[in-house]
Amino acid sequence: MAVELSFSKEIANMMYATHGNPITNCLQCGTCSGTCPAAEFMDHTPRVMIGMIGADLKDEVLASNTYWTCASCYHCTVRCPAGIDIADMMYALKRYSMWKSRYKEDLIGPDFSEGFVKMIVNSGKSFEPILATTYLPKFSASQLVQEALTATGLVLKGKMPLLPKKIKRLKNFQRMVKRIIPLGGSS
Ligand code: SF4
Ligand code: SF4
Known part of the structure; x- marks a missing residue:
């Protein structure tokens, strides 16, 4: 039992x-x-x-x-x-x-964490513009403007790519990750 x-x-x-x-x-x-x-x-x-x-x-x-x-x-x-x-x-x-699947309502963390793990498993890299979609809806208008200005500055300085990229040998990486953590539904 x-x-x-x-x-x-x-x-x-x-x-x-x-x-x-x-x-x-x-x-x-x-x-x-x-x-x-x-x-x-x-x-x-x-x-x-x-x-x-x-x-x-x-x-x-x-x-x-x-x-x-x-x-x-x-x-x-x-x-x-x-x-x-x-x-x-x-x-x-x-x-x-x-x-x-139990957490306090209106928290950014759970959605952000889930989105981050899916992104890493699917591409091997973090891509901020997509990650931002999990928390930007919670921002005020002035915060959104500030975020847009920061993002523009990062892009202009070459610190943030405009398009997502994938790592080399992604399949190997995915096989390795799936052996060490349960990913249920992340791919
Ligand atoms: S510092 Fe360590 S021992 Fe002290 S309350 Fe926190 S967890 Fe407990
Ligand atoms: S890791 Fe830092 S932020 Fe987290 S509980 Fe400890 S002191 Fe606080």
């Missing part, structure tokens, strides 16, 4: 490859939250998020914007006195959220 894992165990399993200690080692000292440059934009600070996972508050965690707001700067991971890779935990939560 299959054993149903707790939410905290599922997240622990998704972090199996990380080099940090398990989140059960958390001292709740708050160093991660105090050092996080994105904490003020998060529904829950990193310290609180770890406590919520430990308490198996799955619905609350999946309704939080915290891990989609994480900037992956690794300040928390470097400073944690318990040696926990908190940044990797944020990635694990993103993967779990996408796997379960």
Whole structure:
């Protein structure tokens, strides 16, 4: 009979490859939250998020914007006195959220992540003008103008191509990627 894992165990399993200690080692000292440059934009600070996972508050965690707001700067991971890779935990939560198709409404992150992975798998390269279609609809008119000016400047300086390109030996790359991550529906 299959054993149903707790939410905290599922997240622990998704972090199996990380080099940090398990989140059960958390001292709740708050160093991660105090050092996080994105904490003020998060529904829950990193310290609180770890406590919520430990308490198996799955619905609350999946309704939080915290891990989609994480900037992956690794300040928390470097400073944690318990040696926990908190940044990797944020990635694990993103993967779990996408796997379960459950995330807070109106977030750019899930659509952006899905679009980015599909683009990389299909071409081997990132192409900003297509990626931008996932987040530009959320911008105000003035932000759109600013983005257009920035993009024009990048194109004029040769920093952004006008047409998407593909890497050489794309089939080899796709075979390699499909062996290491489940891509369900991305091609
Ligand atoms: S810095 Fe480490 S030990 Fe302290 S609250 Fe954050 S995760 Fe827990
Ligand atoms: S990696 Fe994420 S959670 Fe950690 S300090 Fe940076 S932004 Fe905050």
